[in-house]
Amino acid sequence: MPTYVNPNKCDGCGKCVDICPSDIMRLSNSIFSGRKAYNVEPNYCWECYSCVKECPQHAIDMRGYADFAPLDHKLTVLRDKETNEVRWKLKYRDGSKNEFAFPIRTTTWGSIPSPQSQKTPTNEQFDSQLLSHEPEYLKTDRGLVTAKR
Amino acid sequence: MKTKFVDSDVLIIGGGMAGCGAAYEARYWGRNLKIVIAEKGQIERSGAVAMGLSAINCYMGMRWNENTPEDFVKYVRNDLMGLIREDLVFDIARHVDSTVHLFEEWGLPIVYDEQTKRYKREGRWQILIHGESYKPIVAEAATKAATEVYNRVMITHLLADAEDNNKIAGAAGIGVRDGAFYVFRAKAVIVAAGGATHVFRPRSVGEGAGRTWYSPWSTGSAYALLIAAGAEMTQMENKLVVTRFKDGYGPVGAWFLALKATASNAYGEDYELKYREEQRALYGNYVDAKPFPTCLRNDAMLREIKAGRSPIFIHTEKVLDTREKEELGHEDFLDMTMSQTIVWASQNIDPKKRPSELQPSEPYIMGSHATCSGAWASGPTDLSSGEYVWGYNRMTTVRGLFGAGDTIGGSAHKFSSGSFTEGRLAGKAAVAYIVEGATDKKPLIAPGKVESVRDEIFAPMETYKLGRNMITRGTVSPFYLYPDQGVVRLEKIMDEYVGGWGSYYTTNEVLLNRGLELLGMLNEDLAHLGAENLHQLQRAWELRHRVLTAEAVLRHTLYRKETRWPGYCYRSDFPGVDDKNWHVFVNSRRDPKTGDWSLFTRPYVQLVGVEGT
Ligand SMILES: Cc1cc2nc3c(=O)[nH]c(=O)nc-3n(C[C@H](O)[C@H](O)[C@H](O)COP(=O)(O)OP(=O)(O)OC[C@H]3O[C@@H](n4cnc5c(N)ncnc54)[C@H](O)[C@@H]3O)c2cc1C
Ligand code: SF4
Numbered sequence: 001m002p003t004y005v006n007p008n009k010c011d012g013c014g015k016c017v018d019i020c021p022s023d024i025m026r027l028s029n030s031i032f033s034g035r036k037a038y039n040v041e042p043n044y045c046w047e048c049y050s051c052v053k054e055c056p057q058h059a060i061d062m063r064g065y066a067d068f069a070p071l072d073h074k075l076t077v078l079r080d081k082e083t084n085e086v087r088w089k090l091k092y093r094d095g096s097k098n099e100f101a102f103p104i105r106t107t108t109w110g111s112i113p114s115p116q117s118q119k120t121p122t123n124e125q126f127d128s129q130l131l132s133h134e135p136e137y138l139k140t141d142r143g144l145v146t147a148k149r
Numbered sequence: 150m151k152t153k154f155v156d157s158d159v160l161i162i163g164g165g166m167a168g169c170g171a172a173y174e175a176r177y178w179g180r181n182l183k184i185v186i187a188e189k190g191q192i193e194r195s196g197a198v199a200m201g202l203s204a205i206n207c208y209m210g211m212r213w214n215e216n217t218p219e220d221f222v223k224y225v226r227n228d229l230m231g232l233i234r235e236d237l238v239f240d241i242a243r244h245v246d247s248t249v250h251l252f253e254e255w256g257l258p259i260v261y262d263e264q265t266k267r268y269k270r271e272g273r274w275q276i277l278i279h280g281e282s283y284k285p286i287v288a289e290a291a292t293k294a295a296t297e298v299y300n301r302v303m304i305t306h307l308l309a310d311a312e313d314n315n316k317i318a319g320a321a322g323i324g325v326r327d328g329a330f331y332v333f334r335a336k337a338v339i340v341a342a343g344g345a346t347h348v349f350r351p352r353s354v355g356e357g358a359g360r361t362w363y364s365p366w367s368t369g370s371a372y373a374l375l376i377a378a379g380a381e382m383t384q385m386e387n388k389l390v391v392t393r394f395k396d397g398y399g400p401v402g403a404w405f406l407a408l409k410a411t412a413s414n415a416y417g418e419d420y421e422l423k424y425r426e427e428q429r430a431l432y433g434n435y436v437d438a439k440p441f442p443t444c445l446r447n448d449a450m451l452r453e454i455k456a457g458r459s460p461i462f463i464h465t466e467k468v469l470d471t472r473e474k475e476e477l478g479h480e481d482f483l484d485m486t487m488s489q490t491i492v493w494a495s496q497n498i499d500p501k502k503r504p505s506e507l508q509p510s511e512p513y514i515m516g517s518h519a520t521c522s523g524a525w526a527s528g529p530t531d532l533s534s535g536e537y538v539w540g541y542n543r544m545t546t547v548r549g550l551f552g553a554g555d556t557i558g559g560s561a562h563k564f565s566s567g568s569f570t571e572g573r574l575a576g577k578a579a580v581a582y583i584v585e586g587a588t589d590k591k592p593l594i595a596p597g598k599v600e601s602v603r604d605e606i607f608a609p610m611e612t613y614k615l616g617r618n619m620i621t622r623g624t625v626s627p628f629y630l631y632p633d634q635g636v637v638r639l640e641k642i643m644d645e646y647v648g649g650w651g652s653y654y655t656t657n658e659v660l661l662n663r664g665l666e667l668l669g670m671l672n673e674d675l676a677h678l679g680a681e682n683l684h685q686l687q688r689a690w691e692l693r694h695r696v697l698t699a700e701a702v703l704r705h706t707l708y709r710k711e712t713r714w715p716g717y718c719y720r721s722d723f724p725g726v727d728d729k730n731w732h733v734f735v736n737s738r739r740d741p742k743t744g745d746w747s748l749f750t751r752p753y754v755q756l757v758g759v760e761g762t
C-alpha cells in the first residue's frame with residue numbers, strides 16, 4: 001500500500017527507515033508485537049523498491065497503487081551484493097509468471113578510488129578548463145574542445 | 150532544541166547526481182578543503198535516480214567519432230525550439246564522456262554492442278546500462294570525496310553574508326531525525342537539490358499520488374532556495390510534460406529508440422504527420438527540425454486526443470519478437486520504473502501480446518531533461534561572452550553561490566551524466582573561487598539572523614501545538630493547515646490556472662492573473678501551516694519550496710507573450726511562436742528584502758552555426 005510489511009518476518013532493524021528517499025517507513029512499537037516497520041504515508045511512496053531491496057528479512061512487499069492496479073499481482077526482488085546480480089520475479093493477475101536477472105556492478109563494493117588518491121594536479125591544469133582525469137578520460141585525440149566564438 | 154553549527158569551505162546542498170559530481174571534483178582540486186554534503190534523504194538512494202536507470206541519456210562517443218559537442222548543441226537547440234544557453238550546453242557535451250568513462254571504471258555495467266565493440270546505443274545520444282545500482286555506485290565515490298555527509302538534513306534557507314547581501318555565507322535546515330536546527334557556514338555553496346513535482350495536479354489520485362514520473366521527493370528546493378536568496382532565474386515557464394506509459398509512467402525511450410516501437414491512435418492509425426501544416430502555421434520552421442522536437446510530438450498527440458481518437462497506443466506487441474528484446478523491454482522498467490511492470494502484471498497486459506496506453510503527464514519543473522528551468526548561471530570563460538559570463542563557471546548571480554543539474558537553467562538534455570558533469574564543473578569552480586582569495590574572511594552571518602531563521606523554521610510545530618487543543622480531533626481545523634492540504638490547494642490552482650493537464654496545458658492572461666491572486670492567498674495561509682512532528686515539518690517546508698517555485702513558474706508564464714513550447718504549455722491569447730519578439734530568455738529576480746519580483750529578458754546568443762554555415 002504501496003509497500004507493506006509482513007509482521008512475522010520484520011525484526012524491527014530499521015534499515016528500511018534509514019534508506020527510504022521519501023522518509024515514509026516508520027517503526028511502530030507495540031507491547032504486543034514489538035518493533036515493526038510500516039509505511040506511514042503510502043501516497044508519497046514512489047514504489048522505488050529501495051526499502052524492499054534493503055530489508056535483510058525480506059519482510060517488505062509491494063501491492064500496486066489501489067487507484068489503478070487491480071489485486072493479485074506480485075513483483076518481488078532479490079538484490080545480491082556478493083554476486084552483483086538483481087533478480088526479479090513477476091506474477092500476473094491471471095497467474096502467469098516471468099523472471100529476469102540483471103548485473104548491477106562490475107567491481108567490488110567499496111573499491112572506488114577516492115579523488116584524493118589521484119596525483120595532485122598542477123597549477124596549469126587548475127587554471128585550464130580541464131576537469132579531473134581530463135584530457136585522458138575523454139579518450140579522444142581532439143582533447144578538450146572549445147568553440148569558435 | 151539543539152542548534153548545530155557546521156563550518157566548511159564548500160557546502161553542497163543535495164547529494165543526487167549533480168551533488169555527487171560536485172563533491173568528487175571539489176575534492177580532486179581542493180585536497181585540503183572541508184567539503185560537506187547536506188542531503189535530505191540518505192545519499193545511497195536519494196534523488197531521482199533512487200530506483201536506478203536503464204540508460205545514460207547524454208553521451209557523445211567522441212572516442213569513436215560518433216558525435217561532437219557541436220552536433221549536440223544543434224540537437225538540443227532544435228528540441229528546445231531555438232532557445233538554449235549554447236555555451237552551457239556545449240560545456241556539458243565536451244566533458245560528459247569523461248564522466249561516463251569514470252562511471253564505467255567505478256563499476257557501472259555499460260552494455261556493449263558485440264559487433265562494433267562500442268557502447269550499445271539506444272539512440273543517437275543514449276547508451277544502455279544495467280543501472281539498478283547507478284546511484285549507490287556514484288554515492289560511494291561522493292562519500293569518499295566529502296569530508297562529511299549529513300543525511301536527513303533538509304535545507305530550508307540560504308544565508309547571506311552579513312556585510313554583503315549578494316554574497317553567500319551558508320545555509321540552515323532541519324535535522325529530520327535528530328530534530329536539531331542546523332546552521333552551515335561555508336565560503337562557497339553549491340545547490341544541487343533537484344527538480345519539482347507536485348506543483349501541478351498529478352494524474353494519479355489517492356494512494357497513487359506518489360506515482361509521478363519524476364520523483365515525489367523532488368520538491369523544488371533548488372529553485373526556492375535560490376529565489377529566496379535573490380538569484381536570477383531563467384526559463385521557469387519552460388515546464389516539462391512527458392509522454393509516458395499511462396498510470397505506471399514507464400519511460401518510452403528504449404521502446405521508441407532501441408526497440409523501434411510505434412505509436413498509433415485508437416484505430417491503429419499513425420497520427421504524427423497529420424498535423425504538420427497546422428503546426429507550421431503556428432510554430433513556423435521548427436516543425437522541420439530533425440528529430441522532431443519533443444514538445445511538438447506532445448502537441449500532435451494532444452491534437453489527436455482532443456479530436457476524440459484516444460487512447461494513444463504504443464505497440465510493444467509488434468516488436469517483442471525475441472527473448473532478448475523481451476528482456477530489454479522489461480529491464481527498462483525494472484531498472485527505473487517498477488510501477489509500470491506492476492501495472493502490466495495487475496492488469497494482465499503481456500507486452501508481447503497487447504499494446505499499452507500512452508498519456509502526457511502533468512507538468513514538472515526541471516533543468517536537466519527536455520526542458521531547462523533554473524538559475525541563470527555564468528558560463529565558462531572560453532565559451533561564454535557578454536551577459537553570459539561574470540565570474541566563475543556555474544556561479545549564479547549571488548557571489549559564491551553555485552548550482553548544477555536540475556538547478557541550472559538554459560541547459561537542457563543533461564540527464565544523469567550531464568548533471569553529474571555539471572556538478573563537476575561547479576565543484577572545480579567553487580574551489581577556484583575559494584582558492585583565488587575571493588574569500589579569505591570567515592563567512593559572517595548577521596547577529597540575530599540565526600535565531601530568526603530558527604523560529605521561522607520551527608513555527609509550524611508551535612502552530613500545531615496551540616491549535617490542536619482547540620478542536621476535539623480529526624484533520625479539520627480553522628487554526629492550521631496540514632502540509633498535505635496545502636499541496637492539494639497548490640496543485641489545483643496550478644492545474645486550473647497555469648495550464649495543467651486538466652486544462653489541456655492551456656492558459657491565458659486572465660486565468661494567470663486570477664491564479665496569481667489565489668496563489669497569493671495560499672502564500673499568506675502558509676503562515677498557518679501546522680506540523681504534528683518532524684516529518685510533517687519537513688513536508689511543510691517542502692510545500693513552501695513548491696509554492697515559491699510555482700510563483701516563479703506563473704510569473705514567467707505570464708511574462709512570455711507567445712507559445713514557445715506547445716505541448717508543454719499553451720498561451721491561448723498568444724497561440725504561436727513569435728521569434729521576432731520572444732526569441733529571448735525570460736528572467737526574473739525576487740528582491741529578498743521586499744519580496745518584489747522583477748521580470749526582464751536576456752538575449753539569446755548563438756555559438757554554434759546552423760547546418761551549412
Ligand atoms: C523515471 C526517470 C527516468 C529517467 N531516465 C533517465 C535515463 O534513462 N537516463 C538519464 O541519463 N537520465 C534519466 N533521468 C533523469 C535523471 O535522473 C536526472 O536528470 C538527474 O537525476 C538530475 O540530477 P540532480 O542532481 O539535479 O537531481 P537529483 O538526482 O534528483 O538530486 C537532488 C538531490 O537533492 C536532495 N534534496 C532536495 N531538496 C533538498 C533540500 N532542501 N535539502 C537537502 N537536500 C535536498 C534530494 O534528496 C536529492 O538527493 C530519469 C529520471 C527519472 C525520474
Ligand atoms: S528493514 Fe525489514 S526487518 Fe528491518 S525494520 Fe524494515 S521491514 Fe523490518
Ligand code: SF4
Pocket residue numbers: 002003019020021022023024025039044045046047048049050051052
Ligand atoms: S518503495 Fe521507496 S518510497 Fe516506497 S517506502 Fe520503500 S523506499 Fe520508500
